[in-house]
Amino acid sequence: MKKIAVFTSGGDAPGMNACVRAVVRAALYNGLEVVGIRRGYKGMADADFIPMESHSVSDIIGLGGTILKSARFDEFRDIEWRKKAYENCVKEGIDGLVAIGGNGTFTGAKLLMENFGIPTIGCPGTIDNDLYGTDYTIGFDTAVNTALDAIDKIRDTAASHDRVFFVEVMGRDAGFIAMQSGIGGGAEDILVPEIPDTIDEVIDNLKKGGYKEKPSHIIVVAEGEEIGNANFIAQKAKEALPNLDIRVSNLGHIQRGGSPSAIDRILASRMGIAAVEGLIAGKSNVMAGIIDDKVAYTSFDDAINKKKPLDVELNKMVEILNS
Amino acid sequence: MKKIAVFTSGGDAPGMNACVRAVVRAALYNGLEVVGIRRGYKGMADADFIPMESHSVSDIIGLGGTILKSARFDEFRDIEWRKKAYENCVKEGIDGLVAIGGNGTFTGAKLLMENFGIPTIGCPGTIDNDLYGTDYTIGFDTAVNTALDAIDKIRDTAASHDRVFFVEVMGRDAGFIAMQSGIGGGAEDILVPEIPDTIDEVIDNLKKGGYKEKPSHIIVVAEGEEIGNANFIAQKAKEALPNLDIRVSNLGHIQRGGSPSAIDRILASRMGIAAVEGLIAGKSNVMAGIIDDKVAYTSFDDAINKKKPLDVELNKMVEILNS
Amino acid sequence: MKKIAVFTSGGDAPGMNACVRAVVRAALYNGLEVVGIRRGYKGMADADFIPMESHSVSDIIGLGGTILKSARFDEFRDIEWRKKAYENCVKEGIDGLVAIGGNGTFTGAKLLMENFGIPTIGCPGTIDNDLYGTDYTIGFDTAVNTALDAIDKIRDTAASHDRVFFVEVMGRDAGFIAMQSGIGGGAEDILVPEIPDTIDEVIDNLKKGGYKEKPSHIIVVAEGEEIGNANFIAQKAKEALPNLDIRVSNLGHIQRGGSPSAIDRILASRMGIAAVEGLIAGKSNVMAGIIDDKVAYTSFDDAINKKKPLDVELNKMVEILNS
């Protein structure tokens, strides 16, 4: 292996830059050349390559977003576009790829591998933490702390006005952000897709809360909650409990940005190095994750198809902590 | 004057606790007794008084929200309730009031004054900064920095994906938060109620932006913008420019919370002291503000009725800074 | 078991309040009474007990420091004082203890257990992360992020002036904070007690750095580094390389404070619940830690005497990441 390429794809996550930096520096450390591909698979198809030197990644470890940019590129499902992308890589002399992203990113990489055999290793970069094969994904800890900071601020105003807030956080298919930010923020209730809830339970819980000395009440709702979104649930609660002062806050895209936390920077650095070392060692078609604080390579198949379970014991904690 | 009361009313704002602390400590410094009234005019009508000692306000200078809580109390428009409130004050031996809040708070205070003559001074506490008689209100600087931090985070993800974001910030009648956080966040456009805008101008500006090297684009929209809210404007923009990737983020109630900034703590402390010193000096029916870095007392009438202008020169800056 | 007591002891750490809250709420959830002991063993000897209700711990999950306070109490090494403390506990009807702290705290608890048999479980609360029997201690993640935030700020000014900074972080016996904040901050060198270093190596590394395009250089030094403290090493470096602009920053006590991170709040909550559940299940003389994301009880003996190793692979990363 003489020259590798690195790219980011899918939704951006804080720490992607730290991972890009680690890939570049680890490649140089091991005597490889390295190029960046701008805007993921789109840039691969457009031959949007930029040579990366050590200084290309100076001082980016603390930046949110991704200097290599990301983009949707549905055309990549079409083998003709994948072929074009592959040929661009060959022309550029690229022997291996490091793909930083989530499920969709790895699916693209897997198809490219299967069609053309270019060695590829993935690094799990998504705030949602919904990837099998790693305890945490790059960006998750930062997103949780961003959501927590917002919940703390909402608690200030909720407590001042004795209000109920439904706070919607990201997580289309998974409740990891909701669960962690909810417990951290002392939420009175947390609604996630992994755990069946009903409107009646939410309302019962609100009624119970009303008798306590502390009448402010925060319910964290994951984007993918099956009852409905925060607005819908809040509306139902208002109808059932018209005396309560109920508000909704949807945290939205702030959860994707910001300077990465220590954990995300270290995680991203470890994974980036592991991806390069894996490629050199002849690994491919795998994701470089961290399980129980050790590097672990998981096949793209498993990373894509297996479901990472949410620890439901955490939900039990919510009940205990609100006693 | 022997005993005063302090309360917070209306929407809470970061720094209200710093102001409560200053009122309490300044009262004690001047040999006065001081009580807190919980939940504003509602607590006054309910005789919900709590004696305040020096330690009652220890370590609250950095807390968001208000330890005295706030509440809506529309009944206060009814003189019978005001009478009850006044009688409770008399029973408690209260000679003077410090009312921390905004327009509605001062209107209540003015009515109480006019009906029963109890000396009252207001401190401007509202994140919106829309009060005549003070350069800045308590909570404004913190809210601006909270909005700015959110815009910075949104910029990270907008730049990574070449996206356009409409970011809605608070300010029902005034564009102060929008203008300051927008300039601070390097916004490409800022829409405030004080300046007439049209959808066409917004779209033209977006088109111009599209030709530049940096395709991410952030438009900050004040809650009170006359064209419509951020969702509405974004919808119009999507229709006109379907190729752009346009998103909306409504920052919501996070802008009300959080630990106050240095400026808000100092401002609140100065105003709280000025209110107590004003009461002792025989002033009443006025708001204690800061103009050109000096304490200035403005009649409740002017504070309530006069409109604080937004510096439109700032809007000119937006154009220059996007050259 | 009918009534337990909780206290914090030793150096305070962010998240101790979250742990106190969890102990109180878990006790109430399980039908136990619970009291807080102020200022650790000193308060136990002085019978400084306060009854804890659910609302006693409302809204403290996000507060730094410890509402139960902490204190040095060397007299506790004397059995007479321990006897007094024990008798106060008996008088108060206390059946079990939860001790939140570090090595010294657990040593005191162990002696009390051995002398008088009162069931005790510890929760690891120390920013240093130097306790065997848990992957992370309460306060560590927050302290690392505080140090990282400081290093980021120092990087700004170092890069602007092409300066070298020696940044001293806490960790009297262990390099965990230094290693994590150093990697997160992109440090060019990290000096910890667990890894032998020499002044010559530090200077050689500085020389190498000087040839690179990015002349700013940050060396993170753990308090317990064996060569000497940051001032000493910086002095040696100045003598060897008089042309470099070398500065020192000792981060000091800011690392002990601040609102705990999400991880610290959750960790503290889990440990506090585990301590109470452990007591109820008849466990004692153990610390409730988290290993590989599962609750694990470790004997006080092991927690106190065994050394938690620093992952030296991390140091290898520093070299790779500076290629």
Add this chain to the structure above:
Amino acid sequence: MKKIAVFTSGGDAPGMNACVRAVVRAALYNGLEVVGIRRGYKGMADADFIPMESHSVSDIIGLGGTILKSARFDEFRDIEWRKKAYENCVKEGIDGLVAIGGNGTFTGAKLLMENFGIPTIGCPGTIDNDLYGTDYTIGFDTAVNTALDAIDKIRDTAASHDRVFFVEVMGRDAGFIAMQSGIGGGAEDILVPEIPDTIDEVIDNLKKGGYKEKPSHIIVVAEGEEIGNANFIAQKAKEALPNLDIRVSNLGHIQRGGSPSAIDRILASRMGIAAVEGLIAGKSNVMAGIIDDKVAYTSFDDAINKKKPLDVELNKMVEILNS
């Protein structure tokens, strides 16, 4: 005027990048060419010029430090070096200069003006706020908030251990940072060079504090305090009051870094625009400041030689707020 240059010099301050951006964009807006000079006067003497386009300053408004870098360059006191710098400017076709920095920067600019007549306007960039001719300097508000955040953290640990902390903040000749961060942090005492203090007063104040319910005590000390530095004063206090647990924290260079606050970004933007507009209008040898929220040009002579007074009324507030 056809082409101007911008540079930063002296100690860096958060917001300098926002000012550079404003100068570049305002120049382009007005049809001027603009170059950046790296490392201030040193770069001028070395002809280290870089052309600045609109995108050269994209996304720098929120970055700490200065992308143009800064450097000491004592040689500039020598007219031969100034001549060389001037000739480089002429060769580059530079008609006007914008100098961002403090006292030393303006002194250099003034000499260059007097010798060679190149039109120059300064923007006040220094965290110390010690410049006559502007209410606030670029970087001051951010530095105050950084110091305040540190003091809040120290308060957490001070309160937990009933400790006394002497916290040293920057300000070699002026107490602005100390006064603002001290009041904001609820300091029990603030020592600044502008107000005469004695060790005895400090100790008396500490004794008084000891009788209060809240035994933690924070004394903020400006770097330039005439009694001595924080270590010295703390040592004297320890000798006089051996029973107190007294600690010292020197905040150091973290105060120079970090993402600028909203106020600093806006201030820097206004000043940068005002500098360019001033040059175009034929102004020179002046600093562009903001007084009472309006742009004001002050001669370099006054900016350099006149002393900006600290509002001593603020010190009175400290006494009141600790009642």
